[in-house]
Amino acid sequence: MVSLLDEHHGYLSLAGRSEIYGQAIEALLRPGDVVADLGCGVGVLGLQCLQAGAARAYGIDYSDAIELARETMARAGLSDRYTCIRNSTYRAQLPEQVDLIICDHVGYFGFDYGIVEMMADARRRLLKPGGRTIPQAVAPVVAGVSSAECLEQASWWAEDDFPEEYHWLNTYARNTKHTAMFKPDDLCSAPVTLGSVRLDREDGEASAMAGTLVATRDCRFDGLGGWFECEMAPGVTMTNSPLAEPRIDRNHVFLPCEQAFDVKAGDEIAVALRFRHDGEMIAWDVTPPGGAPRQRMSTWKSKVLTPADLVAEKDTPLSLNPTGTARRVILSLVDGMRSAAEIEALVMEQHNDLFPNPAELRRFVRRELGHAAQ
Ligand SMILES: C[S@@+](CC[C@H](N)C(=O)[O-])C[C@H]1O[C@@H](n2cnc3c(N)ncnc32)[C@H](O)[C@@H]1O
Structure with missing residues (x-):
């Protein structure tokens, strides 16, 4: 229970976030709208919509947080306007279609918490034709990273003082999306926005993006730093960019290279990104300057495959365990x-x-x- 409270206290107290959602709600919510609050947690975004003039809201969450939302709405006398549904958004059915879908599944890197698939499913099933969404689009941004701290995070399994039996996990660590909180000094290129995925309409399911980074100093290139730029409503944006003011202080991601390499100021590093819309898999390619071979990393290479993952692949008769x-x-x-x-x-x-x-x-x-x- 403590961690559930801590998690949701963290969302609610994240400086600047409620204000940005408030501006987006003001821009897109019309009086009397019906709202779906996807992954509602304790219900804060739906509550903001009710306070801004929505007629009613449906909060959907599969975690225990939904029971806290239910009790919160009851204590606030809002049970008749905020309906709590304990379910996955992919399974939930509503008694009516809604005018506005709102959620904060933006993740650290924009699409890494599954917002693209979640919004697409909800848009198709739960939203009225012509309905609106908050956010409206999300874009991943990357920059080069040169940081001893980040490199250590990706390489400590192979360090000399670590038991040798575990050194093989270095490959896993190099193919893992690590959590980071960059300072401007950790970066060694200008950021590049790799593309943008619309959340408010069908968008051709873009899932591959590419760009070129230009090194801003002579250094060791350890990997990619990633964060997001999110279009919340016309003229309202949200970002966790370490270079932006204002920003929300949500974590970033560090995507390490298989092998760090040296760069000089002005060198070009080609990068490509592929991701699954459910947020489960990210692949990143980094091509060092000077003709060195392209490095291809992917969270698929660090996925721990369990018997449960493998059962669907079996072509022999199954029996119950x-x-x-x-x-x-x-x-x-x-x-x-x-x-x-x-x-x-x-x-x-x-x-x-x-x-x-x-x-x-x-x-x-x-x-x-x-x-x-x-
Ligand atoms: C990032 S939190 C946001 C909570 C709240 N909307 C807020 O802004 O404070 C995401 C919430 O979505 C829930 N969640 C994630 N995926 C979900 C899904 N597919 N169906 C229902 N709930 C989901 C989690 O349990 C969690 O409470």
Whole structure:
């Protein structure tokens, strides 16, 4: 609970963010509008819309934060105008289409929290024709990074004083999107905006972008720094650029090179970016100057593949694992007549061999019923 509160306190207290959303709402919300607040957390953006004249709002969130939103709206006497829906935005259905979709899924790099796919799905299913969205477009920005601190983050698995058995994870670290908070001195090129993805209309699903960085000093080039520029409404923008004033102090991303290389002021470094719209995968290519080979990094190369990831690829007949078996037994007892206590008692009495630990079986029964029954 503490981390949930900390997370949402962080969004609400992020200096400048509420003001920017307020300006965008003022520009795009019309009196009496119906709003969908996607990934609403504790409901702050929908609440801002109600205060600005929306008739009602639907807040959708799959985390426990939605229960805090529900209680907040009830205490504020807004339950009849703010409906809380505990679900994924991809599964939620609304009783009516809305005039405005609002969300803050902008991530650190613009599209890395899945905003493109989330907005596209909500726009197609939940938004009235001609409806509006906040934000309207998002653009990733990159610059060269030369920073001992960042390089260390990408290389410490292979450091001499680290157990040798783990040095192989250096490859993973080089193909990972790291969190960073750059100072202007960490950068070694001017920033380049690689493109822009519209969120307020179909945009051809742009997912590949390229540009050229020009080194501003002689240094070691460690990788790419990334942040976003977001168009919230006509004339209203939001950025976390370390070079901009004003900005919101949201983290940046550091995308390391496989191998750092030296550059001189004026050198050109070609970069290309590809990303999946669900925010799951980013690939970045960096071509050093002087004909050195292109370096190709991707979060795909650091994905930890689990048996669950691999099951969909199998072409042999599948059977249930112990968790699936337990789930099937428990759900088969949900028949519209038995209570939770009766189902739990039955499982503990007749199926206590499902798990070796009875306390864990009891917890599992309660969790499964909580997820799948009503
Ligand atoms: C960045 S927070 C923003 C919270 C709130 N809108 C705000 O601005 O303070 C994102 C929230 O979206 C929720 N979320 C992420 N993906 C979601 C999805 N596909 N469906 C429903 N909720 C989602 C998370 O649980 C989290 O509470």
